[in-house]
Amino acid sequence: MKKIFKQADREAYITLGLYAFFFLWWTLFAFGLGSGDPDEYSYVFGLPAWFFYSCVVGYPVVTLILWLVVRRWFADIPLDDIDAGENTQKEGDDA
């Protein structure tokens, strides 16, 4: 089971890494493109470019990366202890 916890921890770190990526994407586009004078904004599909990239593009991008990451690095580990069955389900075994 120790190996399984190790895998779970690895997945938790990957999740936090992706979270940091989304944070950076969101911040850099919003403030990189949006801090100036609104009169000088450029537009994509009628939306200010900062908003288009940070919000409208950012979230599908992070979803796509998440999909790849989960497929590639998340393991199909068992959630039940095979050896510790006696510890679980103490109460009311039969209805």
Add this chain to the structure above:
Amino acid sequence: MMASVLPLAAYLLLTLLLAVWVQRRARSGASKNIVEEYFIGGRSMGGFVLAMTIIASYTSASSFVGGPGVAYSLGLAWVLLAMIQVPTTFLTLGVLGKRFAIIGRRLGAVTITDFLYARYRSDVVVILCSMALLVFFAASMVAQFIGGARLFQAVTGYPYEVGLILFGVTVVVYTAVGGFRAVVLTDALQGVVMVVASVVVFMAVLEAGGGMEQSIQTLKAIDPGLITPSGAGGQVPAPMLFSFWVLVGLGILGLPQTTQRCFGYKDSRSMHNAMVMGTLIIGFLLLFMHLAGVLGRAVMPGLSSGDLIIPSLILEFLPPFWAGVFVAGPLAAIMSTVDTMLLLVSAAIIKDLYIRYSLKNDASRISPKKLARMSFGCTVAAGLLVFAASFNPPELLVWINLFAFGGLEAVFLWPIILGLYWKRANAAGAVFSILIGLTVFIFLSVFKVPLGGVHAIIPTLAFSFVAFVAGTHFGEPVSPEIRRLFWDEE
């Protein structure tokens, strides 16, 4: 008036039927354990339902009415802020999901408090957490009911009380009858309704405003601040925006209503699928609903309060029948939050307090039938209390609700995270952290201490973290038994 109520009534009836169907099916499955069946659905959720129930429990009246209302007043900056919540599902599941699922099965845990007790072996932790949960959830549920009933009144024209009775009774009945399975299945249905509703409202307002380009230019003419990331009049300063990365970002790992879902899914694959689907769907909802609020400003610029924008859009641009269909969206968001909280309140009373203390943590001391009846009765009683309080809401509850979200995080975040990831964390640390966290948060919020735009949750979590580490220093070292249970240490 009638035309808009009919589809809504049909929808409410559908959720009730779903609950009855689920309950019958579960009974024929002859479950082995009443508590695990009623409060966590026998840990059988698949990916789609898991994704939807996390989203639906998380998104509430504020995502559908309050949030778009603020977006109406402040512009695209508020949509930017709302999008901070996109990672809710994948963060919860990715960080807590597997460890919770494994340890939850080892312990037979159905609530966060179960987990905290197993980790800290402290009655003080159990009592503090249960009390915090009961108080904050009660306040949140009343606030949700009020929001729902007001929305119902605005859209259908029927009195506040009629709406309250209609969906209040529905949600209490299906939660009590069907337990966890009914809650998550109706959450899935409600999630779908929310998605559909958000698209329709968005399309309606986009068309009314003459397309995206024209709407944005109209907004710019009203106030250029509406299309900047700092909001109209600079009312969304950067310190505030970044605070929300804690309040509705990392802090959500301390919300019992979403983290508890990690105990209830079937296998790793369900969790992986839920992470991806959940992120896709919640992002969609947040983007479209909040953007609808912003664009609403271009169409109906003169509203007295931003909160009116969504009901006004529905009334103005949708025929009555469709208005009824789409008011179901926000109502679904409300009901799916209340049902989860209601069941967790019931679980806190039955599992965390009654079974633990009155039955000495041995549920076999009373018959399963009696236990099932008590769980049902407890859910109904809690539901009726909240329902009754919503007719004439006590000031105190409405006031507490303002602090419920941050308050839950102040109580639960560090005990959960450090309990899982810091082997030395002990009961003294947890108790100290909860007390300091609550005190700091309430003090800062009640006295409105100026923090230069930074939200009170930031200093709160900083103080409670330090308190946790300091308290752990003075407490007992973690026993080998706990280390074995949580980390498989020899």
